Amino acid sequence: MTATVDVLGVGAHPDDAELGCGGTLALLARAGRRVGLLHLTRGEAGTRGTAEQRRREAECSADALGAVAVEFLDFGDGSLRTGPEEEEALLSVLRRLRPELVFGPAPFDRHPDHGRAHRLLADACFYSGLARRGSEAPHRPGAVFSYMQHDGFEPSFVVDVTSTWEVKMAALDAYESQLHRPGRADEGPRTKVASPEFRRAIEGRARHYGLLGGSAFGEPFLARGPLAVADPWGLRNTGLR
C-alpha cells in the first residue's frame, strides 16, 4: 500500500505538472511535505517519445523534485476520457493518497485534455469527500489550485520559486524526449514544446510573475474562489508596493 502524501501535483500528461508547478512542489518537498505526482495519461499520443520512455522520464523527474510518489492513470492521451469509470479511478487514488493540497490544470487551455482534466479533478476532489459514495474511506483535499500552462489567466496568488528554480529545470531536463536541453544534439521531430523558444518562454513567464510577486521567479496559481487569510499582516510584502 502506497503511503499518503501531503501535496499532489496532477497533470493530464507526464511533464504538465512539473512545467506548471515544479518549483512549488520542490519548495514544499524541501519544507518536509510529502509530495506526490499523478499523471492522468501515459503521454502515448505525443509526437516524441514512447509511453514507456515517458514513464521512466516521469520517475526521474519526480525524484529530482523530491517527490515520494509518482503514479499514472491511463485515461487516453489526446482524447482524455472523463466518464464514470475515470472519475471512479481518480477518486480511488485520491482516497488512497489523501493529499491536503492539490495542484492541477486550469479550466481552459490550448490542449483540450487540460480543460477536461481540470473538470475531472475538481469533481473527483469533491466527490471523494462524500461518505456515502463508494466503500473507501472518504477524503476531500483542503484546497485545489490550478497552475498555468499555455493560456494565461489572472492569478489568485504567485509562489516565489527562486530558491527551487534550478531544481525545477533539472526535473524538466529529465524529460529528454520532450523538452529542449541546451547543449544537447536533438534529432527528434520539431514540436513547439521541444523548441529552444519554449524553454526560454518557461523562464520568461516565471520571471514575469516573479516580478509581479516581488521575486526573481514565480509560479502563478488560480483559485476557484477567494482565499481566506487568517492574518493579513502576512500579506504586507507580497510585491504590491
Ligand SMILES: [Zn+2]
Ligand atoms: Zn499536457
